[in-house]
Amino acid sequence: MKGWLRQDGRKGIRNVIVVAYLVECAHHVARLIVDSSGQDNVHLIGFPGCYPNEYAHRVMRAVSTHPNVGGAVLLSLGCEGFHREGLAEDIRASGRPVETLVIQESGGTRSTVARGLEAVARLQEELAGQPRAAIALDELVIGTICGGSDGTSGITANPAVGHCFDRMVAEGAACIFEETGELIGCEDVMAQRAATPALAAELKASVEKAARYYEVLGYGSFAPGNADGGLTTQEEKSMGAYCKSGDSRISGLLKPGDQPPGGGLYLLDVVPDGEPLFGFPNISDNAEIVELIACGAHITLFTTGRGSVVGSAISPVIKICANPETYRKLPEDMDINAGKILEGESTPARVGEEIYQLVRAVADGAPTVSEALGHREFILTYKQFEPIGPACLPVSVRG
Amino acid sequence: MDKRILLLHPSDNVYVVCQSFTGRERIAAAEGEILIPGPVDVGHKVARRAIDDGEPVIKYGVPIGSATRALVAGEHVHLHNMRSDYIASHARGGRV
Numbered sequence: 001m002k003g004w005l006r007q008d009g010r011k012g013i014r015n016v017i018v019v020a021y022l023v024e025c026a027h028h029v030a031r032l033i034v035d036s037s038g039q040d041n042v043h044l045i046g047f048p049g050c051y052p053n054e055y056a057h058r059v060m061r062a063v064s065t066h067p068n069v070g071g072a073v074l075l076s077l078g079c080e081g082f083h084r085e086g087l088a089e090d091i092r093a094s095g096r097p098v099e100t101l102v103i104q105e106s107g108g109t110r111s112t113v114a115r116g117l118e119a120v121a122r123l124q125e126e127l128a129g130q131p132r133a134a135i136a137l138d139e140l141v142i143g144t145i146c147g148g149s150d151g152t153s154g155i156t157a158n159p160a161v162g163h164c165f166d167r168m169v170a171e172g173a174a175c176i177f178e179e180t181g182e183l184i185g186c187e188d189v190m191a192q193r194a195a196t197p198a199l200a201a202e203l204k205a206s207v208e209k210a211a212r213y214y215e216v217l218g219y220g221s222f223a224p225g226n227a228d229g230g231l232t233t234q235e236e237k238s239m240g241a242y243c244k245s246g247d248s249r250i251s252g253l254l255k256p257g258d259q260p261p262g263g264g265l266y267l268l269d270v271v272p273d274g275e276p277l278f279g280f281p282n283i284s285d286n287a288e289i290v291e292l293i294a295c296g297a298h299i300t301l302f303t304t305g306r307g308s309v310v311g312s313a314i315s316p317v318i319k320i321c322a323n324p325e326t327y328r329k330l331p332e333d334m335d336i337n338a339g340k341i342l343e344g345e346s347t348p349a350r351v352g353e354e355i356y357q358l359v360r361a362v363a364d365g366a367p368t369v370s371e372a373l374g375h376r377e378f379i380l381t382y383k384q385f386e387p388i389g390p391a392c393l394p395v396s397v398r399g
Numbered sequence: 400m401d402k403r404i405l406l407l408h409p410s411d412n413v414y415v416v417c418q419s420f421t422g423r424e425r426i427a428a429a430e431g432e433i434l435i436p437g438p439v440d441v442g443h444k445v446a447r448r449a450i451d452d453g454e455p456v457i458k459y460g461v462p463i464g465s466a467t468r469a470l471v472a473g474e475h476v477h478l479h480n481m482r483s484d485y486i487a488s489h490a491r492g493g494r495v
Contacts, residue, residue, distance in 0.1 A: 151442030155415045159407060159459070185483075189461045230416070230442030232476070233483035236463035243407075243459050342417040342441060344402030 001364040003135035004070065007095025011135045012067035013298050013363045014041065016314055017123045019073045019116065020064060021046035022087075023080035029109055030075040033116035041127075042120055043313035045378045052081035055272075055383040058257040060087055062294035065094040068314050070130055071123035072096060073116055078104030097126050138172025138263050140363060143292030143300045144244045145178060147285035150305030150323055151229020154240020156348065157303035157322035157338035162246035163352025164301070164359070165265065169248040174260035176295055177245040178268035178288060180210040181281060185235030186242040190267075193250045198391035202253050206269040216276045229305075244303065253392040255385050256291040261393055268295055269388075278382040286310055286377040289317065299362055301355060309333040311370025313378040318358055318368050320351075335369045401426040404445065408460035413444040413476050415458070426473075433473035444476040456481050 003011045021030035034044040091098040099119040106112040165175045187207035194200035251264030271281045305322040321327040324339030404414035420439045450470040455462035
């Protein structure tokens with residue numbers, strides 16, 4: 001597999017320029033720059049809020065200095081609360097070229113778009129000179145989420161991802177699973193896999209936090225449709241999501257923006273700390289994908305039963321369809337048909353191997369289905385987090 | 400083993416149904432034949448072996464609840480004969 005070596009020593013599998021709006025008021029101008037560039041590797045990202053938010057700043061910094069990203073153009077209206085100089089400074093310090101355009105000082109929409117296109121052209125020239133480098137599996141960070149789950153997700157696509165994760169963790173990759181709200185009921189089983197007793201306590205606490213948070217928001221996580229699809233209990237539904245994590249020892253717990261310190265299996269805690277303040281922990285699947293990317297994910301494995309068409313900016317998404325009927329309905333949007341397990345034509349282990357081989361191909365440059373279709377979704381909203389405690393990344397297990 | 404049932408983990412005491420059973424049928428399972436007493440839909444569970452009243456139902460290698468009566472091999476395992484062992488307040492969206 002061949003990737004790109006960044007000046008900070010990290011290696012990416014794509015060579016992306018991000019065009020980032022720092023407030024919704026700059027969104028249209030940023031989008032015009034991306035669309036007018038006509039270039040596949042120019043991706044639109046951004047944060048809509050005018051009020052500053054530490055979490056949003058941290059995620060924007062993490063994704064703008066992601067190994068798949070080679071340079072950035074920042075679009076500011078001029079008066080928003082986002083600390084644009086701080087972000088630009090961090091991107092520059094990572095060795096990546098960055099240009100900031102302030103619309104209020106650039107002559108307006110047309111003029112800023114023209115300047116933005118010039119900035120993109122300059123960055124493309126720099127990126128063309130980025131050194132290529134061999135990238136090994138143990139240098140990859142792979143995330144997984146499920147979206148549009150149904151009764152088949154936990155018996156086909158999710159266990160298949162679990163098999164793939166086991167193999168990748170054994171070979172030294174960093175693998176990240178998440179959705180603590182859908183791990184309710186699995187906390188004891190999960191805690192037994194923790195590398196240390198102190199980490200076990202942190203894992204349990206993260207799920208208990210999610211249970212409290214969802215309870216305050218009044219969000220039920222077991223719908224009648226789950227029972228129609230063969231799921232009987234909350235813990236069964238949670239296990240369906242949980243089995244994406246495979247059987248490996250759990251090396252640590254991350255929060256959005258934390259980077260795994262080495263290979264191993266990590267839980268990403270996406271539920272905010274403190275009293276519920278800004279609404280639901282994750283308002284859509286892409287919010288979770290962005291958080292995985294903020295933790296360095298080069299590729300996201302997305303399992304779906306009901307069907308989803310999304311991809312992502314910055315890091316490719318591999319879609320694994322759990323339900324054979326859904327696969328027949330949306331064949332043009334799926335990378336892998338795990339539903340054939342239900343029809344006796346494959347097994348979770350064999351589909352896991354298929355996913356593993358596809359991860360290698362995608363890491364080597366092969367486009368995923370959503371990538372080829374131009375899906376570049378990105379969403380980031382307000383949240384609040386406390387930093388992780390020392391027990392979350394036990395020093396003894398760092399790779 | 401009949402391809403219409405799937406064993407997810409070696410320690411499971413239930414199989415997952417991959418293709419619907421439309422009626423009473425005797426099928427080959429990992430440890431010999433079991434009787435499927437009636438229709439069971441895709442995604443649902445049938446008992447791999449006899450399960451005692453109160454015994455944990457094991458799927459994915461972990462307990463997903465407990466039997467609320469004694470079950471025989473092949474029996475459909477669902478809301479009518481098992482329940483959650485978890486705190487009910489987390490399942491408010493649907494009474495199970």
